[in-house]
Amino acid sequence: MDIVVFGAGSLGSLVGGLLAREHDVTLVGRNAHVDQIERNGLRIDGRLDTHVFPSATTDGTGLDADLAVVTVKAFDTDAAARTLATGSLDAALSLQNGMGNEATLAAHLDCPVLAGTITYGAMFVEPGHVECTGIGELALGPRDGGSSPLADRIGTAFGAADIETTVAMDMPRRLWRKLAVNAAINPITALARVENGAILDPPTADLAAAAARETAQVARADSVDLTDTEATDAVKSVATATAANRSSMLQDVESGARTEIDAISGYVVDRGEELGVDTPTNRTLATTVRTWERGLGLR
Ligand SMILES: NC(=O)C1=CN([C@@H]2O[C@H](COP(=O)(O)OP(=O)(O)OC[C@H]3O[C@@H](n4cnc5c(N)ncnc54)[C@H](O)[C@@H]3O)[C@@H](O)[C@H]2O)C=CC1
Ligand SMILES: CC(C)(CO)C(=O)C(=O)O
Numbered sequence: 119m120d121i122v123v124f125g126a127g128s129l130g131s132l133v134g135g136l137l138a139r140e141h142d143v144t145l146v147g148r149n150a151h152v153d154q155i156e157r158n159g160l161r162i163d164g165r166l167d168t169h170v171f172p173s174a175t176t177d178g179t180g181l182d183a184d185l186a187v188v189t190v191k192a193f194d195t196d197a198a199a200r201t202l203a204t205g206s207l208d209a210a211l212s213l214q215n216g217m218g219n220e221a222t223l224a225a226h227l228d229c230p231v232l233a234g235t236i237t238y239g240a241m242f243v244e245p246g247h248v249e250c251t252g253i254g255e256l257a258l259g260p261r262d263g264g265s266s267p268l269a270d271r272i273g274t275a276f277g278a279a280d281i282e283t284t285v286a287m288d289m290p291r292r293l294w295r296k297l298a299v300n301a302a303i304n305p306i307t308a309l310a311r312v313e314n315g316a317i318l319d320p321p322t323a324d325l326a327a328a329a330a331r332e333t334a335q336v337a338r339a340d341s342v343d344l345t346d347t348e349a350t351d352a353v354k355s356v357a358t359a360t361a362a363n364r365s366s367m368l369q370d371v372e373s374g375a376r377t378e379i380d381a382i383s384g385y386v387v388d389r390g391e392e393l394g395v396d397t398p399t400n401r402t403l404a405t406t407v408r409t410w411e412r413g414l415g416l417r
Contacts, residue, residue, distance in 0.1 A: 130189030154246025192381035216381025315361025
């Protein structure tokens with residue numbers, strides 16, 4: 119398969135590097151990383167060990183491929199979609215956190231857009247080098263749920279590259295459950311500057327549970343069957359399994375970078391407003407993180 123990975127940062131380089139073991143991959147990234155990959159290839163170590171030589175470019179315009187895997191941060195999705203729209207694609211797949219990415223891609227692209235979630239972990243070490251910090255699972259499927267031959271074909275292609283892959287018929291539910299986890303863990307850990315496990319202790323656990331319950335309420339109003347208990351159980355199990363991790367939002371805040379708050383808590387608030395569900399906890403968390411971003415001139 120000809121695969122473009124748009125957004126060769128931590129996750130895109132890991133996924134693109136693993137795919138390059140079996141497919142023709144082009145990574146779209148920024149200067150120093152692309153230069154290194156062109157000169158010396160891409161090194162992946164940590165939980166996985168491989169050295170691959172995918173194509174790499176800083177110019178994502180006019181690319182033709184069977185599939186574009188989108189791994190930019192959520193606030194860059196619109197620009198990525200506009201750039202990808204200048205080429206010719208048979209399909210696109212978002213592996214990003216947050217909600218709304220698939221809709222943004224579909225608004226610009228003339229091809230089917232699949233939804234994905236991934237629990238592999240990736241960290242950027244230096245140009246040309248990323249670390250796999252955790253082997254997890256990738257789930258993908260039609261963004262409105264159900265099955266499709268296209269999703270089956272892409273699932274088989276990922277499996278052929280030895281990526282643990284499930285082709286799922288319930289992507290909307292999976293996306294909302296992941297959103298509940300991110301809405302509960304990410305802003306609290308970022309604002310309190312604590313590791314994921316800290317949200318398991320009272321009274322923080324109550325705050326995290328409130329954010330997750332609100333997310334489940336909005337999901338149900340959006341016709342996705344996610345109970346409050348499923349959402350809060352998912353938060354507890356992810357926070358336990360990743361207790362020592364620093365969430366991606368905490369890492370962003372620590373490095374003074376813009377966060378994905380709009381696509382996480384902000385999405386819960388906005389969709390809740392559209393559907394008549396009040397989300398005071400998510401609103402407070404979103405407002406506070408956005409205030410921090412504004413203070414640094416990041417938005
Ligand atoms: N890093 C991880 O372990 C995981 C990340 N995710 C999600 O995956 C997404 C990406 O996360 P990370 O890889 O950590 O972020 P990152 O910031 O390391 O990677 C994104 C990359 O895209 C590049 N980019 C953005 N626009 C571009 C453009 N127009 N042309 C070329 N390059 C462009 C950025 O320069 C950056 O290098 C996020 O939504 C994140 O929440 C999900 C699961 C795990
Ligand atoms: C699941 C979790 C919270 C793991 O840290 C994550 O997805 C993130 O940090 O963005």
